[in-house]
Amino acid sequence: MSQPLTALRTEYVCSCFFNRQIFIKKYGLHVTYEDDNQFEKDFRQSLRFRGCSTEKQYSEVLLQVKTEVERRKSYHSTFLSNFMRNKEYRYIHPEIIQLQTRFLDQRFLDMMQENNLQDTDTLLQALAANGGHVHGPQVYSFPIFTKDFCQLLIEEISNFKQSTQERSLPNTMNFEGVSLDEMGFSCTFLTSLIKNYFQSITKLLFSNWGGGAIDSFKSFVVQYDKDKHPSLSKHFDNGEVSMSICLNSEFEAGDLQLEQVFGQEEDLDMEPVVVKQQMGHCIMHRSRQFHFAHPITSGVRTNMIVWMRSSSIRNQMCPMCGQTPDIQEVQIAGDGFTLGQDSAACSCL
């Protein structure tokens, strides 16, 4: 973040952050934990159905869930201390801290010329003329980063992972991830990318999802490898517009599959949309569209993920619990809600 921390705006999460949408990877189930009785009543049967049949297995799950609830309670203070410590992190490629035009694919720059940003049809024509595709309703892909830049970023991420003892997991679904927000990369590089480029795209292509009023974001890197974490289970994101940018090519398979939008009955019989990964290319979609990553069959896949948020949408309904957000103040790393006169929940945009 470029400003001193004291200058940051207040940030907020919905209270559901602390105990809902806890993912039990072994049984492929998202759960809520209030207390042991509620948990047993609500989830014991579904867990049994998924193969968690012995007392020992159930105790293991309960412990895992309670540990996750504790992790979430201290998430924001841990994030803050990691973020402060990461200010000392020495980049091996310091040139990538700030966004430079040379990092962007020439086709992306051509697509983003001012005369292409006048209306949706013109932008979609420019997208198609510059290596982009429309894969399904509001599912787009297009080239964005050069291969050289992807390589620099991959090297930086792996150096960062090796040199930091403690880092927060971006979510409970992928254990090899790095939070670009906690690393400090978001507030320099990604803020420019979103302000200078992505807001113009979301305004035209996702106007029905707050795309014209994106005022914060969360960003991280996910990594899959064939042996430990080959895939990502079905979920939707805590954002309004999501994007996934593939940073490497040394892997096979790993397509992204997109299905219906959460809560939109009319989508239920839609054909799934399957999009291949391509190094330097971005896939953009509605965050609330269910999606998952097919398993990779060799190598390691590394993607940058950005969840763009609009307080105008999420203040009405928290996407994760589906209710009016029960807003709680946090020190840093809020989920894009605003309260009262605050104009935006994120210090970055």
Ligand SMILES: O=C(O)CCC(=O)C(=O)O
């Ligand atoms: O693996 C991908 O490309 C998508 C990851 C994703 O959906 C997420 O982390 O929310």
Ligand SMILES: [Fe+2]
């Ligand atoms: Fe996702």
